[in-house]
Each structure stands twice: as C-alpha cells, then as structure tokens.
Amino acid sequence: xxxxxxxxxxxxxxxxxxxxxxxxxxxxxxxxxxxxxxxxxxxxxxxxxxxxxxxxxxxxxxxxxxxxxxxxxxxxxxxxxxxxxxxxxxxxxxxxxxxxxxxxxxxxxxxxxxxxxxxxxxxxxxxxxxxxxxxxxxxxxxxxxxxxxxxxxxxxxxxxxxxxxxxxxxxxxxxxxxxxxxxxxxxxxxxxxxxxxxxxxxxxxxxxxxxxxxxxxxxxx
Amino acid sequence: xxxxxxxxxxxxxxxxxxxxxxxxxxxxxxxxxxxxxxxxxxxxxxxxxxxxxxxxxxxxxxxxxxxxxxxxxxxxxxxxxxxxxxxxxxxxxxxxxxxxxxxxxxxxxxxxxxxxxxxxxxxxxxxxxxxxxxxxxxxxxxxxxxxxxxxxxxxxxxxxxxxxxxxxxxxxxxxxxxxxxxxxxxxxxxxxxxxxxxxxxxxxxxxxxxxxxxxxxxxxxxxxxxxxxxxxxxxxxxxxxxxxxxxxxxxxxxxxxxxxxxxxxxxxx
Numbered sequence: 001x002x003x004x005x006x007x008x009x010x011x012x013x014x015x016x017x018x019x020x021x022x023x024x025x026x027x028x029x030x031x032x033x034x035x036x037x038x039x040x041x042x043x044x045x046x047x048x049x050x051x052x053x054x055x056x057x058x059x060x061x062x063x064x065x066x067x068x069x070x071x072x073x074x075x076x077x078x079x080x081x082x083x084x085x086x087x088x089x090x091x092x093x094x095x096x097x098x099x100x101x102x103x104x105x106x107x108x109x110x111x112x113x114x115x116x117x118x119x120x121x122x123x124x125x126x127x128x129x130x131x132x133x134x135x136x137x138x139x140x141x142x143x144x145x146x147x148x149x150x151x152x153x154x155x156x157x158x159x160x161x162x163x164x165x166x167x168x169x170x171x172x173x174x175x176x177x178x179x180x181x182x183x184x185x186x187x188x189x190x191x192x193x194x195x196x197x198x199x200x201x202x203x204x205x206x207x208x209x210x211x212x213x214x215x216x217x218x219x220x221x
Numbered sequence: 222x223x224x225x226x227x228x229x230x231x232x233x234x235x236x237x238x239x240x241x242x243x244x245x246x247x248x249x250x251x252x253x254x255x256x257x258x259x260x261x262x263x264x265x266x267x268x269x270x271x272x273x274x275x276x277x278x279x280x281x282x283x284x285x286x287x288x289x290x291x292x293x294x295x296x297x298x299x300x301x302x303x304x305x306x307x308x309x310x311x312x313x314x315x316x317x318x319x320x321x322x323x324x325x326x327x328x329x330x331x332x333x334x335x336x337x338x339x340x341x342x343x344x345x346x347x348x349x350x351x352x353x354x355x356x357x358x359x360x361x362x363x364x365x366x367x368x369x370x371x372x373x374x375x376x377x378x379x380x381x382x383x384x385x386x387x388x389x390x391x392x393x394x395x396x397x398x399x400x401x402x403x404x405x406x407x408x409x410x411x412x413x414x415x416x417x418x419x420x421x422x423x424x425x426x427x428x429x430x431x432x433x434x435x436x437x438x439x440x441x442x443x444x445x446x447x448x449x450x451x452x453x454x455x456x457x458x459x460x461x462x463x464x465x466x467x468x469x470x471x472x473x474x475x476x477x478x479x480x481x482x483x484x485x486x487x488x489x490x
Binding site: 001003004005006007008009011012014052113114115116117118119151201202 | 385427
C-alpha cells in the first residue's frame, strides 16, 4: 500500500522589518556619506548570503536633510542600494515621526496579507543635532512609548560630531546611543546584517535572541 | 482497540547547525476507548528546553489519566465513556489540574537540578479523545487540527496563541500562563486528530485565514487507515518529518502526533 506525500500550503515568508533612518544633512557630505553608501552595499551583500534572511529582512531607508523616503520597504533580495546624497539641515524629529508612521502602515499591509512579522527595528544614524524647532521631543516620546510597549526596537548611532546628549534622550534608556568608531560603517552594517539574520531565523522567545557583540561603537555617557 | 496513533519529533536544521538538541517532544497513550496525547515545543531561549518539553508531555499524560479517575470517577477502562455534555462540563477543571501538575513537575525538576524554572520553558498541547468527542488544551503556539469522520473538511481547534510578533509566544512557565490556556471540547465522531508544534505551521495552515490545508493532512489520515503495520505508519511520519523537502521549508524542530479512531475496524468491515 502506497500512501501519497503531504503537500505544503504556500504561505508568504515571515518579514523582519527594519527602517534605516539616516541623516543626509550637509555635514555628512564627503567621507561620511561615502562610507555610509559603501556600508549599505555591505549590508545587502551580507544578508544575501543567507537565503532565508534575504527573503525575510524587509528594509526601508528614510533620509533626512529634507525628510525623504529614499527606499520604500523591500526585501533584501530586491534591494538596489541607493546612492545617498548629503544636503540640507537636520529635521530629526520629523524624520523619526515619519519613520514610525511608515512602520505602522507597513504592519497594516502585513496583517492584510496574512504575513507574520518579527518585532521591527528602527536604526537612526546621525552626525548632528536636530534643527532648532524640530519636534524631536515629541518624536522621542513616541519612541519611548513604542519601546515600552515592546512594539519596536530602536537603535541610535552617532557619527563624529553628533549631539549625543540629544540622542540619549531619544534612545530608550535600556539601549543608550552608540558612538560609531570613526567612519566604520562597514563594521556597523556587518553587525546589523548578522543581527537581522539571527532575528529572522528565530522562532520563539523573540527578545531573547542573543545579538552579536558590538565592536563598532562605544556607549558614551 | 481501534485507536491508531503515530508520533515523532525531528530536529530542525537551524538547531543542528547551532549544535542545539531537538527541543520538541510528543507522546501518546491509548487507554481503553481513550486517546491521550501531548506535544510540547521547548523555548529556544530556555537552556534545558528539551528536558522541560519531555517532562511537560509525560506529566500531562500521567496527570490526565490520574485525574479522570481520581477527581471525576471516570475509570479509563470502564464500560462507558462520558457524554459530550459531561466532558464539556468538566474539561476546564480537568485541564487546569493537568496544567498545575505539569507546572509542579517542572518546579520539581528545576529544584532538583538547580535550574531556573524558565530554563524549562515550553509550549504545551494536550488531547483527550474518545470515539465521540475531542477535548483539548493549548498554551503557546503550535496547532491542533481535527476532522470528524462525518465531516468533509479539517478544522483548526484554536487559533495560534501568538503575540503581535511571530517570535513571541507564551510558555507553560510564563507567569500567568494559565490565563492563556485555551480549552475546547467538540463532538467528533471517529476523529482524526493532529497536534503539532509550530515548526509545521507554515506548511500545514494557511496563515491568512487559519485554514488547515487539506492536501497536507489527508495523507496522514490515509497512512493511519491504509497502512496495516504500525511500524510502517510510524516510519511514514518519521521519513516525512526528516525529509529534505520539509527541511527546505522549515528549519525549526517539528513534532507531530496524528491519531485516528477507525470505527470500520471495530465493526469488522
């Protein structure tokens, strides 16, 4: 007696959303923005090495000189890293709010399509201080609230010249901002891709995923 | 005796790569007209999850057998089984006791081996079935699918108990886990039952509307009805769970318990 084999239902891949929220103001021009662009390529290439992660890690890139959706959510296998250009001021508060809204609308899309998802990451990179008048305190409040409700994981990274004091008020207390070593974006993105691969392959006990050690930055106090 | 059951746990490829043991476990007992079954998925973050899963399953099976007789005066090998109405009335109390016994067993192990209770964290799905009804409980993710011999389609008993994010669930050891315990009782003639850990969810359940995927479940039913030899039935499940074809779809540990009450056999057809 021969019994046939079970067939599989086709479900969409789980998604692991991450927003890169990058300062593209004028002060990033030259070395910093070049290193950042190179870092983005490294990020893509490294995640691509893990087939499952490349289908699951869902990345969006928001620039702020003016706030701009440089890259809407796309899985890594579909990502063509953009060439970021530095100009303008630092509307950090507006940019954070924009990113949080973008994330909420992405979740609506996931839910409408029966896609399961991991806790999103928002990764802020800046070398400056918010514009005077930028509503960064309100944005910080939203970040803190979302973190408290475990709705997302927020990371803040300062590049030389960053106002670490402001950043430490934006970042959740449990995850203080990190100061990037020089312009070592490459190591930072390698760490991010490694972390994303770990998160996107995790099953249960999500917040217990052990992240790799941070070798690319320092906690400043 | 016309219950037939198969159970197997297979290690996920991701666990293999990381040198972790298989942290899933499942087992069953056939006692007279009753089928008792349980599966558990040890928390990836728990250090001794494989121990926790095994203790949870074995203590749940023992507790349910004991408790039916002790508290509800239902002998496992008695001449009659309770009606659907009777089991529906006692199921919440029965499974609450089962949960408490499991937790006690885990506490004991944690104490004896000097583990933290959380190191034994696992999900737990428990089945109690007769030829006429199915009673079940679930804490955490995984799924129970059933089909009455009289029904066309498969039915998911509980929607998976997930938080917003896929990698977060409740474990038996989670504080207040009892509040997350689903208990259900269903009339079900000659049931086919399948309990599995979440490693199989993506291939067996359409996540958009939580519909069990018929072509996934049918072959297991065919296996149970058509393969005359228990070893062949068991091998069928083992081969499937360890297959490359399945591992390309899921890298997690996976456990499946499939059971069928074959009324035809009883009537000698």
